[in-house]
């Protein structure tokens with residue numbers, strides 16, 4: 499019933515299916531550059547969907563990414579999310595004609611302060627739209643096939659788990675196009691791979707990262723032989739996450755994200771205050787009771 503529900507399928511669905519997906523249809527329609535589906539119960543798939551332009555990240559897709567993940571953050575039928583790219587490659591990074599158009603907009607002004615105001619607002623909007631993946635309390639798994647360049651690497655670094663297929667390659671390409679990366683790679687890559695010398699090398703040389711190196715350095719946690727097995731593996735992991743208590747999963751993600759930017763003691767305070775409430779949740783009581791009595795895991799209510 500849940501296999502890859504697209505909007506077209508929804509229109510032809512029997513009432514029983516619609517009952518389960520009404521919530522989905524009412525909030526997830528209207529995306530033009532993303533294909534948003536629910537392939538399994540509680541698991542969403544968000545696909546970058548500009549295959550003819552190699553999923554280059556134009557202004558429209560950038561804004562849709564922010565909106566999509568902010569909506570999924572609030573949806574109680576969403577417990578985990580898989581991010582993929584349609585077509586030949588995952589994404590060719592920033593849309594280059596869009597960048598040129600931005601240059602045109604700047605040229606309408608003579609004064610440096612007016613130009614800076616436009617750039618500051620644009621960069622802030624773009625940064626916030628990618629940070630939506632991190633803000634979203636539902637875990638995001640990025641599944642990368644073929645190329646993941648520049649802005650696309652910024653995007654997946656805001657995900658919680660990264661995996662790729664054996665044809666994948668990654669590139670911090672910004673230096674090669676005359677700019678310093680400004681959408682998160684310089685902040686998130688060091689934390690993701692924990693090797694500052696390697697980070698510096700990759701960001702300063704713009705050389706490509708192949709799957710074996712990506713796995714060895716911790717940029718991805720799994721490499722699959724093919725794109726199909728990659729997507730299947732990502733969905734399977736998302737399903738596993740979705741089977742757990744949403745109270746536990748969402749608070750675990752929040753606490754892990756918080757821990758990256760705070761001291762151990764501040765993090766311990768954070769989880770202590772949260773768990774003063776969450777340890778009273780029925781999820782904890784029911785799951786712990788099932789473990790203690792060797793019963794099957796309970797079903798958890800929506801959150």
Ligand SMILES: CC/C=C\C=C\CC(=O)SCCNC(=O)CCNC(=O)[C@H](O)C(C)(C)COP(=O)(O)OP(=O)(O)OC[C@H]1O[C@@H](n2cnc3c(N)ncnc32)[C@H](O)[C@@H]1OP(=O)(O)O
Nearest residue numbers: 550551552554590591592593594595647648649671672681
């Ligand atoms: C505000 C700043 C915020 C963020 C900044 C981020 C910085 C970056 O993202 S840096 C990286 C920028 N991206 C690139 O430099 C990649 C450019 N593309 C390529 O190098 C190649 O396309 C390729 C990925 C190696 C694939 O090559 P190939 O298989 O030969 O395909 P093509 O024929 O080149 O492309 C097919 C089709 O896609 C269009 N396209 C490809 N990349 C982009 C892009 N980045 N932006 C817009 N469009 C792109 C290309 O023009 C072709 O379109 P046609 O209409 O068929 O001509």
